[in-house]
Amino acid sequence: MNEDRKDNNRDKMMRIAIDLIASRGYKSVTTLEIATAAGLSEKTLFRNFGSKQNLLEAAFGRFHYKEEMSRIFSERLVGELHADLLLISRNYHEIMNRNRKMILIGLKEAENLPGFLENTSEHPRQLMAFLTEYFKRMNVEGKLIETNAELQAFSFISMNYGIFLSDLVEGTRFPGLSLDAVIEESVRTFVRALTP
DSSP states (O other), X not given: OOHXXXXXXXXXXXXXXXXXXXXXXXXXXXXXXXXXXXXXXXXHXXXXXXXXXXXXXXXXXXXXXXXXXXXXXXXXXXSOHHHHHHHHHHHHHHHHHHTHHHHHHHHHHGGGSTTHHHHHTHHHHHHHHHHHHHHHHHHHTTSSOSOXXXXXXHHXXXXXXXXXXXXXXXXXXXXXXXXXXXXXXXXXXXXXXXXX
């Protein structure tokens, strides 16, 4: 089997696993069901992932935000606090909303998956590292007040994660507020506090 086809089969199994587990729960879905829904054998699933938990962890690794955020920080930031944080926030929410089912699985199924949260926390840790370095660089350039860059990175991530969680279950966002308006105002407040 060529590498492209193998990668496509892996992606297909990961997406199907996310859909099935999100709708029925981790314990209710079997590896045979996942493989069958993907049009593959259970043997292929085990050869690629080894277990259902490994499959789910691979899906988190593949579809979460680490790679996309890495590209944003290395290629798209312009060195202007408001524009950069707005770009980061909007992309964060786009990625998180695209992966709503996966996030819900992580929140609901953590007790059924030993070590799962530790294995999937690589994404927020990486985002925090990117933001910490960004804030340090902006301070050196005189574009950010003297502050604890790591603490500010944590605060910024927490703010965005809280906004995301407030709308995780459909229809629970505060009435009359658009996501973009909330992001814009939150970033504006954050920037105002950190600008010299």
